Amino acid sequence: MQKILFCITQQHIWCYVHNSYNMLWCYATFCIVENFVASKIFLCYNDKMKIEIVKMKRKTMVLKIIDSENAVLKVPSNFSQKKIDAFLQSKARWLEKTIAKMKERENLSSSFDFMNYVYLEGMPLHPTSEISLDFDCQSDEKKKKLIKKFYLSNFGRLEGLAREIAQKTGLKVKEIKPTTSVRIWGSFNSSKVMKLNWKLLILPEQLCEYVICHELCHGLFMNHKPKFWQAVEKVCPEYKSLKKQLAAYSFVLKADF
Numbered sequence: 001m002q003k004i005l006f007c008i009t010q011q012h013i014w015c016y017v018h019n020s021y022n023m024l025w026c027y028a029t030f031c032i033v034e035n036f037v038a039s040k041i042f043l044c045y046n047d048k049m050k051i052e053i054v055k056m057k058r059k060t061m062v063l064k065i066i067d068s069e070n071a072v073l074k075v076p077s078n079f080s081q082k083k084i085d086a087f088l089q090s091k092a093r094w095l096e097k098t099i100a101k102m103k104e105r106e107n108l109s110s111s112f113d114f115m116n117y118v119y120l121e122g123m124p125l126h127p128t129s130e131i132s133l134d135f136d137c138q139s140d141e142k143k144k145k146l147i148k149k150f151y152l153s154n155f156g157r158l159e160g161l162a163r164e165i166a167q168k169t170g171l172k173v174k175e176i177k178p179t180t181s182v183r184i185w186g187s188f189n190s191s192k193v194m195k196l197n198w199k200l201l202i203l204p205e206q207l208c209e210y211v212i213c214h215e216l217c218h219g220l221f222m223n224h225k226p227k228f229w230q231a232v233e234k235v236c237p238e239y240k241s242l243k244k245q246l247a248a249y250s251f252v253l254k255a256d257f
């Protein structure tokens with residue numbers, strides 16, 4: 001038996017349909033904007049995730065996860081609801097894992113407060129009392145400039161760690177320079193110049209070590225083929241787990257300062 005529920009607010013009409021599976025609720029919203037009515041269809045997965053169904057001209061279904069609570073499912077326009085439900089059922093385990101991973105990442109990123117603290121090796125420092133940065137009464141733009149200046153003045157720590165690792169592993173590096181990027185943690189060129197993102201100073205030290213080992217190994221292989229990863233494993237045996245942990249810190253990479 002199907003249950004249908006309507007909910008009408010000033011701007012929306014919500015229509016809920018409970019489908020044959022317990023884990024999915026289907027609902028459509030009709031957003032009323034003056035004379036224009038725009039409709040959207042959503043599935044609610046296990047009360048955890050809202051999946052917007054976008055019917056379009058395509059051959060296969062594709063599910064794009066936006067965050068721990070939202071996803072978009074692109075569906076060929078002639079596909080039935082039954083096919084969509086079966087597709088989501090087949091992805092259930094993967095969805096559960098992905099939602100849990102996303103939640104973990106969101107909790108990690110919300111534990112960082114870049115506008116009120118400065119972080120070194122994953123630990124928060126109070127700007128005014130611990131490192132004499134005048135954060136009081138500064139605008140966000142001024143704070144961002146101070147934060148960047150602070151990290152650049154501490155780049156020696158990162159360079160020292162990189163030189164130490166190079167010496168220990170016997171991997172060659174000529175110059176080590178700081179870089180600012182929202183995309184990459186580091187780079188290594190054929191002249192053996194290594195660039196390290198100063199935002200690495202924010203991360204736990206073992207993650208910096210992994211990035212340094214990774215970049216140093218590009219001195220041996222300028223690609224990410226299996227031989228490169230074998231070289232990384234030799235100098236950083238825990239690299240697989242560290243690589244995963246580093247991915248959770250992509251919010252630091254994307255931070256705007």
Ligand SMILES: [Zn+2]
Binds near residue numbers: 214223
């Ligand atoms: Zn690489």
